[in-house]
Amino acid sequence: MHGVPEFGHSLLRELGAPKSPSIDTFAEIRFKKADGKLDIPDGAIVCERGTKRWTCLVEVKTGTAALKEEQVGRYVEIAREQEFDGVLTMSCRVAIEVFQIPTKLGFYVS
Numbered sequence: 001m002h003g004v005p006e007f008g009h010s011l012l013r014e015l016g017a018p019k020s021p022s023i024d025t026f027a028e029i030r031f032k033k034a035d036g037k038l039d040i041p042d043g044a045i046v047c048e049r050g051t052k053r054w055t056c057l058v059e060v061k062t063g064t065a066a067l068k069e070e071q072v073g074r075y076v077e078i079a080r081e082q083e084f085d086g087v088l089t090m091s092c093r094v095a096i097e098v099f100q101i102p103t104k105l106g107f108y109v110s
Helices: 005-013 069-082
Strands: 023-027 043-049 052-060 086-090
Touching (some): 005 023
Parallel strands (some): 052 086
Antiparallel strands (some): 023 043, 043 052
């Protein structure tokens, strides 16, 4: 996204992110749960323009690895608790409809 900002803006605009001067990305963000266990999404994206800030967690699966409903569900809960704007998942699995998560969670990005 840093190398080709227009690609990043094009992708993230569809998710509600503002067109910011820069797209900040972070790898392996750590969230410690009350029981001491860690959840570590693959990354996070932050876009800021003026007073508007948009953030999202990222989880990526490659090859034959599949998104796991339980893992994505935990990241959705973290996003809600930490006031992220969304969770972006990427995988080789194909969803039936645009913006549908290819797991049984069954909700859509709006």
